[in-house]
Amino acid sequence: MSIFSFFKETKTNGEEKTLQQLLNKLRQSSDFITVEFAVNGHLLAIYYFDSLVDPKVLQQHILCHLQNDVPKHPTITLEDLQKIIPIQRIEVTNDVQMIEEKILKGFVAVQFQKTDNRVALINVANESLGLRPNNDSENEFSVVGPKVGFVENVGTNLHLIRRQIATPNLVFREMPLGTMSKTKVVVAYIDGITNKQTIETVIQRLENINFDIIFDNSLIDQILSDNSNSPFPLFISTERVDRAIYALASGQVVILCDGSPYVVIGPSTFFDFFTSPEDYYLPWVLGSFFRLIRFFGVMFSVLASPVYIAVLTYHYEMIPKDLLGPIIFSRSNVPFPPILEVLFLEITIELLREAGARLPTKVAQTLGIVGGIVIGQASVEAGLTSTIMLIIVSLAALASFTTPIFKMSNTIRFIRFPIILFSALWGGVGIIFAVCFLLIHLGRLQSFGNPYLVPFYPLRVRNFKDSIIRSSYSQTAERPTFLRPLALFRYNPLKAKQKDDIDE
């Protein structure tokens, strides 16, 4: 099936099909329906996929009008169908390629004469069949703030965005992707804010995608990625509407994909992954504090167990004298070296997480209790692990879940393992080594050509206002300059700082 209209220039698409060949091919499926009847001397033929069209619309707006109104207009042509059929955008074409595409998307093709190559294409696709009408943002939960999340239907998602950004500058650029799925992918940006170069990069990369079926937005995420060998996600994927809208307003590009309740936001920086929309709904002091807690959580999660291993295996000198007793005592029954102890527990926790994620919710709860309490307690009593290790590993796991973006929290749990290995082999030097590797890697990463570690590397002091801390709204009128927005200010900074007296 190498028919892909917008790829024509690069593809060698030899066979030029006729309408008849197409119809014969489509008839192989039993849900492909051909309705033929004679009206007024015309031999009308209607072709559609039963499984894609909305039967109600088909009967009430197409069949009904064709049967009743066509006889009233004896000289009717295909172009005149718009006059009698109350459905928007009826297209008349003889392009076989396009006809195939549209029929496969739930259009009805109306043909007046069997021999005529031209057909009218009428949209009766059933957009919402089999899809959730609404979605609570369950995976990126926030206590305060809107709970509406994106759904699988891209039309609904576009509506959700358009409803909050009431400006003609909001542009949706639609492009079908996937040679087989022809998935509707929409690039959204605000014209006059988003940098032109960024938009071009996004569009160009999307156009270069060659893939059969786009199952989910995360596929696009991976294919678009600047460095596909990195464990770090380079684009934010979110199901929260407010997050997507905030990204649009700050000059980022949002990519929506039909069939995926997640949207992809780019270019993103490393620190974007640790901001939660809730930071913006709390007072700035609290928002900043929780953000700092999250950063601390990441560091703790990545470094806690490697440091434990390194200290216990190589650097017993640096244990404070009051901790020496508890640590040695808790390890006195454990037959393994610290590295095996840590790996055992880390893998147990990963198993628990994986099992909990795959099981139905109700079973998963039981599993959490069984795994967390029973295995933890039993493995300490059996002398497989030490109590202090258990505490450190579970705290580290807990801390990794504070990251709001799921992809990032996966990454954080993953990069722990190489650091653990380094620390087991080289001790403290190994940890430094691994962290250096990590920083070098992060420093080299790019997201749609934008540096990943900005505002730290390259240093952009101006953009610290909303990175590690979330400043007050009187300070954040500027959009992040590293996105090179075409308009710098989100709102008037002077008016935001001005305090109106109540008596005025």
Place this chain on the structure above:
Amino acid sequence: MVIAASLLLLAGCKSSRVIDEVQIIQEMGYDFHDGKYVGTAVYPTFKQGPMTKPNLLTTSSPTVYDLIPRLSSKSALPIEEGQLRLILFGKEFAKRGITQIVHSLARNNKVGSHLLLGVSAGSARELLDITTNTTLSDTLYLPNLVEQNASSMNLPKTNLHLFLYNYFSKGSDPFLPYFEKKGNFVKLEGLALFKDGKYVGKVSLRDSFLVKILLNETKNGVYQLKVGNRGKQGEDRVMLQNLFATSKYEWKKKGHRHVLHIFVHIHASVRDYPSWLDVPHKKIFSMVKKKMEDEMENDIRRLLRYFQEKEIDPLGIGEFVRSETRNWNAVEFYREYKDLEIKPHVTVDIIQTGIGE
């Protein structure tokens, strides 16, 4: 990738010292007895719960260096000195000089500079033996004792770092806490003074308060002073609780000779005082204050006289003078030091009396 992996694995062959597979020694004692060196190590065992039980290992050897290797031959696990908190020298050992040990400690990267050193009146082994027997669960009885006394009582701050600083500096001499065995207890008895790494004398715990205030600004320490001649024992003494004391040195020339002025200013509270003093009378109060200042000046003069006789400089006067004069010469200075005129000036400010913090 292969190179990276093999690098990692091959270079990772460093011998590991897993914490529960080494014998951590926390205190070490050195003695000289019958022409042999005796080393005593205190190590904790953690098998009976979070409480630790101190144990002793002793060995003797004709040289200092192979004491720890010899200790290893008595231990099931390799001995590691990385958690050493205190090294105790027996008096006999200290008199022969602790240079060898100190030099080795200065180069040992496993021990921290917070390591405490001390001298025991009798043998170090005996003292460590007492601490292991009398204390139920505390391997760190002696280090805690020293730290407690340094942070709230009369003992000046000491540790390996300060010791090495004083030891290697030309203008000062080191000192260490001095312990004595009193029945079944260990008692801190003042400061042991060193000259060129050899024990030469000691000062009492009472006088170590003077050393403490003459060395640095301090915020603690107590000092008993005689303020009158009346009647019975105890009736004529006041207990001074130091709140904040500063000392300032001045190096002046008087004719051909130099004079060292020491200005000591003590903000103190009087904790306990004789009943006859309990009159809020200005005259008596200033009389008492004067008496205290005089008595303290006398004590300081006496202490410094002692230092000068022993030709030691634990206060680092040489270092101070070096900072004040160009072309300072240690040999010349200490020739003059013996009979240098030192004039202490003490000011006591009593800010609180009776009960009160």
